[in-house]
Structure formats: C-alpha cells, structure tokens
Amino acid sequence: MAKHSLDKDKIKILLLEGVHQSAVDVFERAGYTNIEYHKASLAEDELHAAVKDAHFIGIRSRTQLTEEVLSQADKLVGIGCFCIGTNQVNLSAAEKLGIPVFNAPFSNTRSVAELVLGEIIMLLRGIPQRNALAHRGGWLKSASGSYEARGKTLGVIGYGHIGTQLGILAETLGMRVIFFDIEDKLPLGNAQQVHSLQQVLSLADVVSLHVPETPQTKEMIGFEELACMRKGSILINASRGTVVDIDALAASLKEEHLAGAAIDVFPVEPKSNDDEFLSPLRGLDNVLLTPHVGGSTAEAQENIGVEVAGKLAKYSDNGSTMTAVNFPEVSLAQHSGTSRLLHIHHNRPGILIQINSAFAEKGINIAAQYLQTTSEIGYVVMEVDSDQAEDALVELQAIEGTIRTRLLH
Numbered sequence: 001m002a003k004h005s006l007d008k009d010k011i012k013i014l015l016l017e018g019v020h021q022s023a024v025d026v027f028e029r030a031g032y033t034n035i036e037y038h039k040a041s042l043a044e045d046e047l048h049a050a051v052k053d054a055h056f057i058g059i060r061s062r063t064q065l066t067e068e069v070l071s072q073a074d075k076l077v078g079i080g081c082f083c084i085g086t087n088q089v090n091l092s093a094a095e096k097l098g099i100p101v102f103n104a105p106f107s108n109t110r111s112v113a114e115l116v117l118g119e120i121i122m123l124l125r126g127i128p129q130r131n132a133l134a135h136r137g138g139w140l141k142s143a144s145g146s147y148e149a150r151g152k153t154l155g156v157i158g159y160g161h162i163g164t165q166l167g168i169l170a171e172t173l174g175m176r177v178i179f180f181d182i183e184d185k186l187p188l189g190n191a192q193q194v195h196s197l198q199q200v201l202s203l204a205d206v207v208s209l210h211v212p213e214t215p216q217t218k219e220m221i222g223f224e225e226l227a228c229m230r231k232g233s234i235l236i237n238a239s240r241g242t243v244v245d246i247d248a249l250a251a252s253l254k255e256e257h258l259a260g261a262a263i264d265v266f267p268v269e270p271k272s273n274d275d276e277f278l279s280p281l282r283g284l285d286n287v288l289l290t291p292h293v294g295g296s297t298a299e300a301q302e303n304i305g306v307e308v309a310g311k312l313a314k315y316s317d318n319g320s321t322m323t324a325v326n327f328p329e330v331s332l333a334q335h336s337g338t339s340r341l342l343h344i345h346h347n348r349p350g351i352l353i354q355i356n357s358a359f360a361e362k363g364i365n366i367a368a369q370y371l372q373t374t375s376e377i378g379y380v381v382m383e384v385d386s387d388q389a390e391d392a393l394v395e396l397q398a399i400e401g402t403i404r405t406r407l408l409h
C-alpha cells in the first residue's frame with residue numbers, strides 16, 4: 001500500500017457549513033479519518049483556532065477565508081469550496097501561499113435554474129402577494145397583474161452554466177430568451193445575444209442575473225439600470241448579493257416601477273440560521289425572499305460533496321490539481337514504484353534549471369517531471385526512486401523561491 005509522507009490519519013480535514021455526508025464518505029473511503037465536521041459556519045475566533053492545524057478545509061459560501069485567516073493556517077494544503085462561487089476565498093493570497101482552491105463548477109446549476117423558473121411563473125402570476133394576503137385572511141381572486149409566461153421575454157444577464165440552462169427551460173414555456181454576456185456565447189435554442197446590458201433591461205419582462213461576483217459586477221444593477229427596466233417587469237437575483245444595489249431595488253419596488261422580485265442572495269447574509277435576516281426588502285409582499293438556497297437540493301449537495309472531496313483527496317494523494325481555480329493545473333495518474341515530489345515556487349526564471357542541476361549534482365535520477373505555471377507561481381511535480389526521495393526533498397527545500405514542498409511515497 002502507498003505510504004504518504006504524512007500518515008493519512010494525521011491529515012486533519014476541517015469541514016464547515018454542513019457539507020453533505022457524501023464528502024465525509026469520500027474522505028473515509030480514501031483513508032482520511034481525522035475529520036472535524038461542523039454543521040454551521042464558525043465565528044471568527046473559532047475559525048482562526050480551527051484552521052491552525054487543518055491540512056484541508058471544506059466550506060460553502062458563508063465562511064470568509066481572508067488573507068488574515070489564511071496566514072494563520074500554517075499547515076493548510078488545499079481548500080474545497082463545496083459550491084460554485086469562490087469569491088469567499090482570497091484566491092490570490094491562497095495562490096501565493098501555494099494553496100490550491102477547488103470548487104464544483106456544475107453540480108448545483110440545474111437546481112438554481114429550476115428555482116428561477118418556478119419563481120418566474122409565480123411572480124408573473126402575482127402569487128407571492130396573493131399568498132401573503134391569504135395568510136392574513138385576505139382573498140385576492142383577480143386576474144389583474146397576472147400573466148402567462150408564454151410569449152414573455154426573459155433577459156438573462158450572464159449566459160454561463162446556469163443562464164444557458166435557464167434559457168432552455170424558459171423556452172419550453174414559450175418564453176423568448178435574450179441574453180447579455182461580456183463574452184460572445186453560442187446561443188442555445190432560439191436565444192439571442194444582445195450586446196448591451198441596457199438593451200436587455202429595456203426589452204425584457206423578466207430579468208434574471210447569473211454573473212459571478214467580480215469588481216465589474218458589483219452593483220451592476222443600481223438606480224439607473226432599474227429605471228431602464230420596463231414598468232411592471234420582474235427582477236430575479238440568484239447570483240451574488242453584491243450584484244444588486246438593494247436599496248435601489250427596494251425603492252423601485254415601493255414606487256411600483258417593478259412588479260416583483262425574487263432575491264436569493266444578499267449583500268449581507270446571516271452567518272447562521274439563528275441570526276436575524278435584515279433587509280430593506282422585508283415586508284414587501286411582491287418579493288420572494290429565499291435564504292441563499294438556489295443550489296440547496298439533496299441532489300446538488302450530494303453531488304458537490306462527492307466532487308469536491310474527490311478533488312481534495314486526489315490532490316492529497318497524488319498532487320493532481322485539475323480544475324483548481326487559482327493554481328497551475330496538472331493532471332496526474334496515481335504513481336507506483338517511485339516517490340512523487342511536489343514543489344510550489346514563485347514564478348521566476350531559472351527555477352527548473354536550479355532543481356535539475358541540484359538533482360544532477362547529487363546523482364538523483366528524475367523518472368518523470370511536469371511543470372505548469374501561472375504568472376505568480378510554478379508547480380513542478382517529479383518522480384524519483386523512493387530511496388532518493390528524502391535527499392531530493394532536502395535539495396528542493398533549499399531552492400530559492402520555494403513556497404512549499406510535499407513528498408508522496
């Protein structure tokens with residue numbers, strides 16, 4: 001059986017925010033038993049303490065892995081975001097520390113698209129306000145402000161994995177789909193790409209946001225953009241809370257410029273289910289408020305657990321970094337008969353020459369070598385005879401510009 005430089009039972013895996021049991025199962029099947037599991041996110045001081053001796057951390061969207069938190073995580077080898085978004089991690093700080101970050105880019109996308117489709121139908125029919133009124137003893141049996149989805153225009157902002165699936169689903173209801181994306185995208189079905197945000201906003205009956213959180217998407221929907229939207233139209237945001245100026249949205253709804261909204265993500269979200277949810281949208285009957293559950297289905301969570309835990313276990317076992325979002329990607333098969341050395345370094349000219357010269361001087365034979373770089377860091381993986389592996393590790397650690405090394409037997 002392969003022996004790793006650090007025995008697997010010494011490798012601490014910290015799982016937060018109730019990631020699915022499937023993740024625990026994957027780790028355990030791979031031989032990792034030192035798992036600290038928390039159902040919720042941790043308070044800041046608890047997080048600082050818990051990361052200190054963790055080799056791997058698994059989080060969802062709540063836990064903020066800032067530069068400060070990462071700087072305290074001396075033993076951290078890899079991070080798993082059990083979701084799509086990775087904006088909660090300081091990716092460049094992690095990269096500079098030589099820590100790859102993995103996520104699950106597809107596993108919950110269908111769940112988000114389905115939720116949004118349901119919300120479109122509910123909002124076009126004015127159901128949220130009828131439902132709220134009925135709960136208070138009212139009875140609003142009226143066709144006023146109630147429409148079919150068929151024939152309406154859906155404007156998708158961000159035509160990626162979620163936006164495209166939503167477009168296809170909406171077309172099955174007979175909606176016309178237009179979209180805005182900063183990239184040229186292949187339109188699926190009968191969708192049409194429109195090259196300005198304002199144009200989509202002014203043409204659509206329903207606008208749905210599916211962009212990532214970036215400096216460019218911060219408050220991309222504010223007073224001006226909301227004013228561009230058609231009177232009586234609907235806004236849906238299941239992307240990130242920072243994308244919409246929430247005060248501007250509340251104002252537009254109160255002025256009855258927009259007929260309704262469905263919001264799943266907020267600029268500030270409660271840290272746990274026990275904390276109060278505060279928002280200027282509270283109390284508006286024509287707004288569907290959901291607690292960031294777009295991707296929270298049994299199917300999505302189970303698949304995400306398997307996918308991300310699998311990526312972390314693979315990186316731990318054999319150094320493979322495929323699909324890491326902040327790190328040079330190297331696809332590696334399981335090794336046998338040799339030891340594998342991982343060397344992460346600042347990307348400067350001459351590192352590989354230094355490594356190869358140092359090994360040549362010591363008579364260390366390199367059976368295989370892989371190198372990938374980003375502009376910041378380089379990642380070299382080498383296979384050497386197991387009886388030379390410890391000497392090779394010493395040589396690697398002495399190379400100037402080294403960030404970290406690992407040895408896998």
Ligand SMILES: NC(=O)C1=CN([C@@H]2O[C@H](COP(=O)(O)OP(=O)(O)OC[C@H]3O[C@@H](n4cnc5c(N)ncnc54)[C@H](O)[C@@H]3O)[C@@H](O)[C@H]2O)C=CC1
Pocket residue numbers: 084085105108109112157158159160161162163180181182183210211212213214216217238239240264265292293294295296
């Ligand atoms: N509510 C929830 O529970 C969930 C929320 N999300 C959020 O949804 C976002 C989108 O997810 P995917 O569709 O899988 O991502 P994706 O990466 O497949 O698609 C995003 C699209 O947005 C486009 N884009 C980026 N910046 C833009 C800009 N400034 N203007 C217009 N288009 C822009 C990209 O070119 C890309 O086509 C995620 O980044 C995440 O933040 C994802 C899953 C669950």
Ligand SMILES: O=C(O)CCC(=O)C(=O)O
Pocket residue numbers: 060061062082083084085086108292295296
């Ligand atoms: O389910 C979660 O915790 C977050 C989902 C999400 O927003 C994402 O996948 O980006």
